[in-house]
Amino acid sequence: MKILILGGGIGGLVASNLLSKRLGKKHEVTVVDRKTKYESTPSFPWLMMRWREPQQITRNLSHQLRGDIWSYGIFRQCIRV
Numbered sequence: 001m002k003i004l005i006l007g008g009g010i011g012g013l014v015a016s017n018l019l020s021k022r023l024g025k026k027h028e029v030t031v032v033d034r035k036t037k038y039e040s041t042p043s044f045p046w047l048m049m050r051w052r053e054p055q056q057i058t059r060n061l062s063h064q065l066r067g068d069i070w071s072y073g074i075f076r077q078c079i080r081v
């Protein structure tokens with residue numbers, strides 16, 4: 001089975017990690033996002049207050065995904081996780 005998840009935000013990451021874990025390697029889970037980095041939206045006010053630096057509230061999307069998931073930044077090269 002091939003599953004496509006649109007958006008690698010909180011919802012997309014949780015869904016892809018859960019599906020990948022439960023379905024196993026027989027199935028392919030693909031996450032599509034326009035960015036290659038995950039940004040923690042609840043942390044944005046800290047950024048505005050300069051309590052955090054951008055690199056403290058962002059992570060490479062590939063590091064947030066399990067196993068054999070592919071992450072495609074639209075207009076960017078795809079990354080094998």
Ligand SMILES: Cc1cc2nc3c(=O)[nH]c(=O)nc-3n(C[C@H](O)[C@H](O)[C@H](O)COP(=O)(O)OP(=O)(O)OC[C@H]3O[C@@H](n4cnc5c(N)ncnc54)[C@H](O)[C@@H]3O)c2cc1C
Pocket residue numbers: 006007008009010011012032033034035041042043044045074
């Ligand atoms: C300041 C703040 C504080 C918050 N605090 C909390 C909290 O305490 N508890 C809580 O439960 N929720 C909180 N939220 C809400 C929470 O952040 C959102 O509900 C959650 O991020 C929604 O998840 P999502 O996956 O639907 O969307 P997002 O996390 O926004 O992810 C959407 C993803 O889709 C991608 N995308 C969008 N359009 C396209 C496109 N056209 N092409 C390619 N990619 C695209 C984006 O790049 C993004 O990565 C807070 C939000 C904010 C702003």
